[in-house]
Amino acid sequence: MHDIVIRNAEVIDGTGKPANRSDVAVDEGRIAEVGDLSRSSAKHVIDAKGWAVAPGFIDMHSHADFSLPIWPTADSMLHQGITTAVVGQCGLSPAPLLDETRAEVVAALSGFFGEFVKDVPWHEWSSIGDYLNFLTRQGISPNVLQLVGQGVIRASVMGLGEGRADQGQMATMKDQVVAAMAQGAIGLSTGLIYPPGSFTATEELIELTQTVGECNGYYFSHIRGEGDTLLESVDEAIRIGREAGTSVQISHFKAARKDNWDKSPKALQLIEKAQSEGLDVTADVYPYLAGSTSLVTMLPQWAHVGGPKEILKRLADPAARSKMSTDMQTGGFARGIEWSSVLITSSPNRTEYEGRYVSDLANQAGKPAYDWVFDALLKTQLDMGMAVFGMSEENRRREIQFPSMMICTDGFGLATTGPMARGVPHPRNYGAFPRVLGRYVRDLQVLTLEEAVYKMTGLPAQKLRLKDRGLIRPGFTADLVVFDPAAVSDRATYDNPHRYAAGISHVLVNGQFVIRDGSHTGTKPGAALRI
Ligand SMILES: [Zn+2]
Known part of the structure; x- marks a missing residue:
């Protein structure tokens, strides 16, 4: 029986x-x-x-x-x-939290994820080991593999500013990686468009990732650019894997914005070339044409220095606003953005913005889109999420077909009732697979x-290297x-x-x-x- x-x-x-x-x-x-x-x-x-x-x-x-x-039952998953x-992505993980900088790092993570994470019981853990033990005690419906976030480690040791790590800081960051991996992390993730990952030099990443390689771990990366600088950014990820001796996963692969669509097949060729050298470089993708992140990501890198408090000061300063709007038009995440392609997905402090496009909201308010964005970020204390429509369907099909392409949600474990049912999050949370x-x-x-x-x-x-999963055997x-x-579909x-x-x-x-x-x-x- x-x-x-x-x-x-x-x-x-x-x-x-x-x-x-x-x-x-x-x-x-x-x-x-x-x-x-x-x-x-x-x-x-x-x-x-x-x-x-x-x-x-x-x-x-x-x-x-x-x-x-x-929400341990993670119903949408x-x-x-x-x-x-595989969690702990884009340089962001719930641990480690060091005593000296814990409050600052929790504030930065809360600023990034918004009201959504306000119920996270941060006091339950400091280390990755504590965090995983908490999950085990509480119980969870899916299995997880945890990465440790480089952004969190760097913020804990060096704060949210720019600059190179000195020897002492480097040693502390390496110790944090070794400890996280000893406690169950499978590798390191980076989010190189998000501060402080974006402030980190390639050499520093290589040095830190070498520690991961010594522990036989993985390097997962939200690469430095997915638009204008896609090819250089794929090259950087491959270089880190090669020089650090780690397996590389390029996260949520995309070529964003129409004038970069021709870069998608070229980026896939770079991955193939790395594989032909014997490097373990692969990628994952979600089957949608819009990306999604926090609206504050639109601001130029210099505007992020010092974390949420400093960002809010700049948003209130006319000279800084003028420089931000100029810089956003000439480079970075927002270059060439069409505001009619930016959908507000969450705004718990101003729910009337949710489900509407920035161009409409700015028109209605009778102000230029940049001013509307700066004002809205101020009014909501940066707590706004967006989806940006910028990918090509033809590319998506080729990317999904690419032999070493895997599938991801880039989402959370949501539910249609309770606290996880808020806002209008990206549909990938419920429908990617x-x-x-x-x-x-x-x-x-x-x-x-x-x-x-x-x-x-x-x-x-x-x-x-999951030895007893992934096959029916x-x-x-x-x-x-x-x-x-015949019936499986996303709704x-x-x-x-x-x-x-x-x-x-x-x-x-x-x-x-x-x-x-x-x-x-x-x-x-x-x-x-x-x-
Ligand atoms: Zn990401």
């Missing part, structure tokens, strides 16, 4: 091989048998005729480490079939179902998704994002039902995984 048998499913095993009609049995959290199990009985039988069963999806880029302490997420399976596999036939599942399971598991951990290939839209995906019936994490018959069971069998 098995614990669970899934009968008559199209088994998509995560290797990319063609699906094969079979049964899958689960005992004590592991896949026990795959084959004709028509004679076996089980405590729970799922008749999956017409449906597919695949390994649980691995989200290569998630910020759920900031939502799991508040599980409803997509995500059973494991089903959108690949529905739109890009079934509707557009950009890739086969088996290829897509491989990019969501076997490929990332291999990259992450006897002995492997039973992270499984049962879905209907979240930019206007109405808080909607779970369709067509995903059952999701098992470590052998337990977290989604059963399309509903979250409330179970929290997830774990902080180590490698």
Whole structure:
């Protein structure tokens, strides 16, 4: 008698091989048998005729480490079939927090993520180890793999300013990396458009990442530029991996803004060239044409020096405003921005801005867009999120097809009720994985179902050296998704994002039902995984 048998499913095993009609049995959290199990009985039988069963999806880029302490069931992730997420991305992780600078770093993280993280129980941890223990004590629905954020380490040791690390600071930062990795982090992440990552020289990153390499860890990067400087930025990430001796993951790959669209295939070629040299360089992507981050990211780098308090002072100073608007037009994240492509996704202090475009809001207020943005950032104390429409559909298809491209949400674990249902967040939070399976596999036939599942399971598991996940194979951990290939689809839209995906019936994490018959069971069998 098995614990669970899934009968008559199209088994998509995560290797990319063609699906094969079979049964899958689960005992004590592991896949026990795959084959004709028509004679076996089980405590729970799922008749999956017409449906597919695949390994649980691995989200290569998630910020759920900031939502799991508040909302451990991470409903928007599980409803997509995500059973494991790599968190601690873009240089941002909830730890380490050092006694001397703890308040400043928490304020900076809260400033970045906004009201959303106000319920994070920061007092529960200081180190990555404490944080992961907190998650374990509390229980979580998905598995996580934690990165430690370079931005957080640098802010803790050097503050939010510019400048090169001296020897003592470098040594302290390396100690923090070694400690985080000893306590369960799998590597280092950078967010090189966000201060203080953006103030960090390549040489400093190489030196810090060498410590990661010595611990056999990974380097994940939100690279320094995804528009005008995409190619130089991909080169920098590859150089860091080469010189530090680490595996590299280029996060949420994109070529932003129309005049940079021709750079996407060139950037993919750079990745291929690095691979042909024997370097482990891969990337991940979400299947949407808009990016999303905090609105304050639009400001020039110099305006971020010193953190949120200093930013607010500059926003109130006419001379600084004038210099900011000039600089934003000539370079950086905002260069060439069309304000009609910038959608306000969250603004808890001024909810009337949510779901509207900056051009409309500025028109209505009767002021130039730059002035509206500066005033709005002041009024909301920087707490505004945005989505920016800037990517090409043709590129997206090629990027999703790219052999070493994996899939990510770049999202949080949200829910359609409760505190996580606020604002109009980017639909990728709810729909990234089903959108690949529905739109890009079934509707557009950009890739086969088996290829897509491989990019969501076997490929990332291999990259992450997860020895018993990512495939449907006897002995492997039973992270499984049962879905209907004819019906799977994203339902979240930019206007109405808080909607779970369709067509995903059952999701098992470590052998337990977290989604059963399309509903979250409330179970929290997830774990902080180590490698
Ligand atoms: Zn990022």
